[in-house]
Structure formats: C-alpha cells, structure tokens
Amino acid sequence: NAGVTQTPKFQVLKTGQSMTLQCAQDMNHNSMYWYRQDPGMGLRLIYYSASEGTTDKGEVPNGYNVSRLNKREFSLRLESAAPSQTSVYFCASLEREGGSSTDTQYFGPGTRLTVL
Amino acid sequence: SQQGEEDPQALSIQEGENATMNCSYKTSINNLQWYRQNSGRGLVHLILIRSNEREKHSGRLRVTLDTSKKSSSLLITASRAADTASYFCATGLFSGGYNKLIFGAGTRLAVHP
Numbered sequence: 001n002a003g004v005t006q007t008p009k010f011q012v013l014k015t016g017q018s019m020t021l022q023c024a025q026d027m028n029h030n031s032m033y034w035y036r037q038d039p040g041m042g043l044r045l046i047y048y049s050a051s052e053g054t055t056d057k058g059e060v061p062n063g064y065n066v067s068r069l070n071k072r073e074f075s076l077r078l079e080s081a082a083p084s085q086t087s088v089y090f091c092a093s094l095e096r097e098g099g100s101s102t103d104t105q106y107f108g109p110g111t112r113l114t115v116l
Numbered sequence: 117s118q119q120g121e122e123d124p125q126a127l128s129i130q131e132g133e134n135a136t137m138n139c140s141y142k143t144s145i146n147n148l149q150w151y152r153q154n155s156g157r158g159l160v161h162l163i164l165i166r167s168n169e170r171e172k173h174s175g176r177l178r179v180t181l182d183t184s185k186k187s188s189s190l191l192i193t194a195s196r197a198a199d200t201a202s203y204f205c206a207t208g209l210f211s212g213g214y215n216k217l218i219f220g221a222g223t224r225l226a227v228h229p
Contacts, residue, residue, distance in 0.1 A: 004158075031215070042204055042219030043159070050214055090158055094215070103147065103208050103215050107158035 001026050004108035006091050012114045013081045021076040021111050023091030031094035032074040033058075033105065034066060036087040043090060049074055081115045088112050122205055122223045130228050135192040137223040139205030140185075147208040148181055148188045149217065152201045159204065162190075195227045 004025045013019055025032065030051045035043040045058030049068040063085060065077045078085060092105040123138045139148070147166045151159040165172045165181045165188070172179045178191040192199055202222040209216055 035219075040221060042206075042221045044219075045216070048214060056214065092159075103217070104149070104161050104164060105159075105217055106161070107151075109158045110156075 003027065004091055004093055004106050006089075006108035006111050008111060009109065010112045012116065013078075014116050015082060017081050018077065018079050019081065019113075020078075021089055021091075021113075022073070023075065023108060024073045025091075025093040025106070026072065027093060027095065027106065028071070029093035029095055029106070030071070032068065033092040033094070034064075034074070034076045035090045035092065036060065036085075037090060037110075038087050046076065046089075078113075081113075083115045086113060086115045122203070122220045124223060125221070126224045126226075128226045128228065129195055131195060131197055133195055133227075135195050135199070135225055135227070137190045137203055137205075137225070139188045139190070139220055141188075141205075141207045141218075142186065143207075143209065145183075145207045145209045146215075148179075149206045149208060150177075150179060150188075150190050151204045151206060151219075153204065153222070154201045162203075164208075192225075195225075197227050197229050199225060200227045201225060 007022045033048045034046040037043050044060050047066040049055045052071045055066050067075045089111045091108040095104045149164045150162045153159045163174045163179050165179050176193045181188045202224050204219050204222045206217045206219045
C-alpha cells in the first residue's frame with residue numbers, strides 16, 4: 001500500500017495563478033482532510049470530507065475549494081493564489097477503530113507551495 | 117488560540133537521555149494523539165490515548181494524560197539520534213459536526229550523538 005500520496009511535491013506560483021493539489025489514499029478510508037502548516041504553528045484544517053460526495057469547511061477555508069472526486073481522491077484548488085497562501089499543504093485520511101473515541105490520521109508527504 | 121500547546125518549544129539532549137514533552141489543552145476531548153514529523157516530511161502517528169486512560173506505553177514511548185489538568189506528557193526513553201524531529205500533540209474531539217484533530221505548534225527535539 002502506498003498510503004496517502006500527494007502531487008506535486010513542490011510548486012511555485014505567481015500571485016493570481018491557479019493550481020490544484022492532488023491527494024489520493026489507498027486505505028479505503030472514508031474521511032479525508034486538507035491542512036496547511038506555517039512556520040512555528042501546528043497544522044490548521046482547511047477543508048475536510050467525511051465521506052465520498054461531502055465536503056465541509058474547516059478552520060481556514062478562505063481562498064480554497066475542494067473536490068472529493070471519489071473515495072480515493074480529494075483535491076484542493078487555489079483559484080487565485082496569494083502570497084499568504086505560501087505554506088506546506090498536507091492531506092490526511094482517517095482510520096477509525098469504531099466509535100468516536102479512536103481516530104488516527106494518516107498523512108501524505110506534503111506539498112511545498114510558494115506564491116510570489 | 118491553539119487548543120493544544122506544547123512545552124518546551126525546543127529541546128536539545130544527548131543520546132541515551134530521556135526526553136519529556138508536555139501538552140496542554142483547553143476543552144474536553146475524546147482522545148489525545150502524538151505525532152512525529154521529520155524535517156521536510158509528513159506527520160507520522162505515534163500513539164493515541166483515550167480520555168478515560170491515564171497512561172499508555174509503546175516501545176520507548178510513554179504517554180500520560182491528566183484530564184483534570186487538561187495536560188499530557190510524552191516521554192521518550194533512551195533517546196537516539198534518529199529521534200530528532202518535531203513532535204506534535206493533537207486533541208481529538210467531535211465539534212461542529214465532525215471529528216476534529218487540533219494540533220499544537222510542536223516541540224523540536226534534537227538528540228546529539
């Protein structure tokens with residue numbers, strides 16, 4: 001199993017350009033997440049998808065859109081990139097042991113995005 | 117403000133010593149998890165402790181949880197250079213209609229040979 005994969009690994013954009021970050025998982029998990037990580041901070045949730053066909057906003061959704069294409073894939077789109085979106089982006093999927101008290105997330109390797 | 121806050125922000129020790137990191141949080145939780153992040157990599161899940169548990173072990177890791185003080189600690193015994201990484205606590209809770217993980221800013225651990 002590859003786990004959670006993300007493409008691209010690195011990207012440089014100019015202000016106003018658009019791009020889509022891709023994420024896929026092969027663990028048959030229902031829930032998937034997009035986070036951003038900024039220096040000196042923990043991860044902040046951008047969007048999540050509790051199941052195929054559903055998406056919801058997280059803590060910092062402004063400037064982003066998402067698509068849950070199927071159970072495996074969850075993409076993040078920046079329609080008009082801004083320098084404030086320079087960050088490292090992580091995708092994660094959720095394994096649950098049963099019940100809400102046990103939730104382990106599996107993370108992809110990240111995409112380093114710089115917006116000039 | 118952050119739900120989980122780690123202390124210290126940075127820790128530097130010699131190989132063989134123990135490393136202790138602390139995490140405090142603000143609200144009721146379902147569980148608390150610790151993750152490791154090597155430089156330039158994604159996060160790797162280390163251990164999960166449920167809100168009704170007080171202590172948990174996994175190899176050289178020992179996690180404690182004190183829900184009355186809303187705090188947790190991660191102890192790494194007999195540290196190795198390969199333990200050099202950032203360590204994040206994450207509180208698991210159900211809020212706003214979904215299961216959330218809220219991360220702290222992390223502790224950067226450096227283990228010197």
